[in-house]
Structure formats: C-alpha cells, structure tokens
Amino acid sequence: MHSTRSGFLKKAQTWINSSLFNTDRAGEYFEYLLEGVDPMWSAIECKARILDVIQETSDTKTWVLQPNAGWKGFMAGQHIHITLSVNGVLSTRTFTVSSSPYQWKNNGTITLTVKRVPNGRVTGWMHENLKTGDIISISQAEGEFVLDQDVDAPVGYIAAGSGITPIMSQLRWLSANNMPVPAKLLYFANTSKDFIFGSEIKALGQSNRRLDSHLIASYDEGESKHKLPQSPICAEHIAALLEGKPEHIYLCGPHPFREIAKQLLADAGFNLKRVHEEAFGLPPIKVEAGAPVTVRFTNSATETTTDQPGTLLDMAESAGLKPNSGCRMGICYTCKCKKKSGQVRNVVTGELSSNEEEDIRICVSAPVSNVDIEI
Secondary structure (H helix, E strand, O other): OHHHHHHHHHHHHHHHHHHHHOOOOHHHHHHHHHHHHOOOOOOOOEEEEEEEEEEEEOOEEEEEEEEOOOOOOOOOOOEEEEEEEEOOEEEEEEEEEOOOHHHHHHHOOEEEEEEOOOOOHHHHHHHHHOOOOOEEEEOOOEOOOOOOOOOOOOEEEEEEHHHHHHHHHHHHHHHHOOOOOOEEEEEEEOOHHHOOOHHHHHHHHHHOOOEEEEEEEOOOOOOOOOOOOOOOOOHHHHHHHHOOOOOEEEEEEOHHHHHHHHHHHHHOOOOHHHEEEEEOOOOOOOOOOOOOEEEEEHHHOEEEEEOOOOOHHHHHHHOOOOOOOOOOOOOOOOOEEEEEEOOEEEOOOOOEOOOOOEEEEHHHEEEOOOEEEOO
16 A cells, blocks of 8 residues: 555656656756855755866966855865766866865865866866866765874875865864874975975975974975975885884875875885875776777767777777766766676776676776676
C-alpha cells in the first residue's frame, strides 16, 4: 500500500511541476527566480563574488572570493573546483585555496592563486577576463593535503612554482596559530622574480622564529643568504631540510620535480609514507610502440585512429568534441564517461582497465586497444 501511495505522489509531483513550470524539475525554476533577485543566491550550488584581483608575478594572479552562505569552509591545503563560462563553454578547473582558514572565519573571504599555463584555455581566459564583481560557481572544499589540527611535531615543506599555494595556506594557518611547531620550507622557482608570495614568506620567517624558509632560485647565479645551492633540488637541499627533524613532509609541484624530491628523500633515509603529496599536473604519458588504436565516440558518430594516443579527453577535443571536463588530473570526476568496450591505462597509476563496460575518467585514461566510449 505504501509503495502504491509513494508512486502516486511522485507521479502527481511530476504532473504539477510540468504543468506549472514547463519542466519536471521545479527547483530549476526557483533557482532562476533567486538569481533574478540576487545572483549570489542559490538553493542548489555554491557561488562566490570576486572582490579583488592581485598580480603576484608576471604570470600569476590571486583572486579574492566571497563565497555565499552555502559554502562550508575548508582546511588549510584543500582545493575547490570552479566553473566558468569560457567563450560560451562551461569549464571546470581545480585550484587550491591559498588563504588561511582564519581569513575565512574573520571576514568570509578566501583566495585562489593561479599561474597562467602556456596555451592554457581556462587559465589564460581567467587572467584576461575574470575581474572584480564577477560571480562564479564553486564547489565545497576537498582534499587530504592537510595538517593535523593538533599538529605537535616539526613539519617540512618542499614546493616548486605554483605548488606553493596549498603550502602557503598552511604556513598562514600556522602563523595565525602562533606557530605551534617548527616548520622548514624549501621553495624552488626558476628565478628570483618567479617566487609567488616571496615577500610574505620572508616576512613570516622574520616574525616567526620557528619558521625557517629558503627561497631557492634554481637558475639564478649567486648564493642565498642561507648558503644553500641556487640550483635545482639536490641532496644538499634535502640534508638541510632533514636537519629540522620533520615528522611529516608536504611536497607540491610539477610531477618531475616531485619524483626527484621523493627519490632524494628516500636516498636520505626518510620514510616516504610520511610524505604528503599534492599533484600539480599529470605525469608524462609513456607511449609504447605498437599497432594503431581506434577510438569511437559513439554518441557523436566520430572516430579517430592514432599510433601515439594521449588521454581520451585530449583525443576527443582534438576530434572537435567538447566533453565535460574539470581538473584534468583525475580528481574531480567531471569527465567521467561510460566506456563500452576496450582497454585503457590510467596514466597516473599505470593501472590497466578490463575490456568490459565501465565508467572511467577520460582525463587520465589513455587507450591501449580499440575503444568505444559514450561521448
């Protein structure tokens, strides 16, 4: 009896919605009404207004965001997904919150610090077009690159380039919390002009004796005042970091940099299980020589054949298709599609899929056989 009543109510609700709102989803209509009153109001998603834009370096900007009431906050080191309309196409990308949770609690704002990627469609658009007063869609915070809230042992940090952003959030949190533990930072950039937050990091070190920061310009001549080599990361850098006896090390930067850093840490005897890693960018895709593979995008009646496949997302876009995508690193699941048949390799883990029908993330899946996929 209950099942019959439930089915009747669902049918009645669908009929009422479609009769009153020309849709079976009345929520969409009310969302439209809310946006008409205030574009920051939403019953179904988080939004944020841009309050300021700060030029950090020649290719890096910080956006100050004020999320709406639906946003629940974050822990230092976490990231969010933002959705933008880029030249008429909705695009989602993942960026770390670079501010401290204390800033969010004090004035309701957060910051995203984004480096312009060469030939990057979304980051390029952001740098050229995303301005004060604009409103964007954001997700709740995610990620496990976070400090224990009751941290009680020394911490080590290794960052390169824009990999400083989640670490900066943690350093700001530690500083606002009166530096409960010693922290040591090795921050690498190509030249002295490329350090993001360079002046603030130096100021934090001067005001907090428990923070020992080293800004290392890999390709500048000369020596740092700390007498560490001004060169790409090497064993001498790691030895200096480990002098602080860190219980945990937080590592963030491009894939090749992270791999070198982990090998140096392992060579120095540090337990890699105590290394927390945040990925910025995919590892290089290793293409093995073999027969050409054909990918059929079944929903679009399109196919492409190649003997050097990249990810399925790259192949779809090269074929003129526009599948949904977000982080392009296998994190956000925006690009998830159904593979009907064929085998793919996860370019992050190296894991091979089955040949059976299954959902995959096309941004980190490269075909190793002929593949049919619903795009």
